[in-house]
Amino acid sequence: MSGETTLWPLLLLAALVIALGAALAGQIRQRNALRDWLAAPELQTIPDGSGAWREIFSRLQALRKQERRQQFELGNALERFRLTIQALPAGVMLLDGQLRIVWLNDAACRHFALDAARDPGTLVSQLIRQSEFQQLAAAYRAHPSRQSAQLRVAGNDGERVLSVILIPFSEGETLLVSTDVTEQVRTETIRRDFIANVSHELRTPLTVISGFLEQFDTATPPTGEAARAFIRLMAEQAERMKRLIADLLTLSRLENSELPPSDETVDIAALVAALRTEALALSAGQHTIETAELSDAKLRGSADELRSAFGNLIFNAVRYTPAGGRITLAWRIVDGQPTFSVTDTGIGIAAEHIPRLTERFYRVDKGRATASGGTGLGLAIVKHVLARHGGRLEITSVPGRGSTFTCRFPVERSV
Structure with missing residues (x-):
């Protein structure tokens, strides 16, 4: 009996040792699982765990999800910011402390004919060679404060004017902002x-x-x-x-005027006939003024504005056609478009002048224009009237043989 009494404590101790060993082994497995996950969290999932470890792993899982969500939101914010900078019409260029290009958007590439993949790491002064920019960069290096200048650069559609600003940025970096101010x-x-x-x-x-x-x-x-x-x-x-x-x-x-032209139904044939009578009086019998065609089609628009536009074209033909010349007026539908034209046998216009004829006070021959009594605003008025009616002015001319001025209107304005 005493032998059995001595054996039970040993058995209990052994069982306790086995249980503690198993528990310790479990803790070691949980610890090793945590160690392996911490070593490569991107390659493994967080262990499930048991007991107190389950709570630890559960909290780690929540923190991991929160971290991923924050990373995703930060990535989205950075991408939106990048897309926003890319969409800006202004050029934006990030420069380091030596004024080397770190990053630039598409507009900056267009403004200075640069390459976003090739040019980062290059001194910006080696790529933008205008003397005005070299002076701007030198002044900025001497006194790193906001500096600006205007540059004229060659573009695919002619010379462009850029406003360039250098702005101090964080940690010794610099922002270069360029804006196309050609139109201004x-x-x-x-x-x-x-x-x-x-x-x-x-x-x-x-x-x-x-x-x-x-x-x-x-x-x-x-x-x-x-x-x-x-x-x-x-x-x-x-x-x-x-x-x-x-x-x-x-x-x-x-x-x-911010208002659209009045929506009257204008009898263009009658309008042209009336303007022809006025042109005959202005000509005083020195020209032959005839109508080649007067369609019955009417036009929706402002009678006063159309009268001003057509009148300027007709009276210009009288002023710039030598005595004995012929002026032909026509109102017709061409390919569905209402079309008014004035053709003369006058002095004609050289091709290089045609694109500028609708500028205010632009004259091919200033002396002749002054003698003719023109104000230099007639074709500018024609351009604006046609623009308000959705139309356009076409000019063809041969020096010494005459010119044709054609007003084309949208199909929907025809009545």
């Missing part, structure tokens, strides 16, 4: 030219009128036929200013 510069040039031209056009008749008036403010003012000649010339110059101001007001109204 062109608009500003046109504005300056417009003001200069208006001043010139008004100054000339005012000088003439002022000079004649001074003749009347003398001890022996002109009388008789001399006085009548002076008055007649002053009246002509006053009429010239009146036409100029009227055309300026018309052009201003067309350019600034």
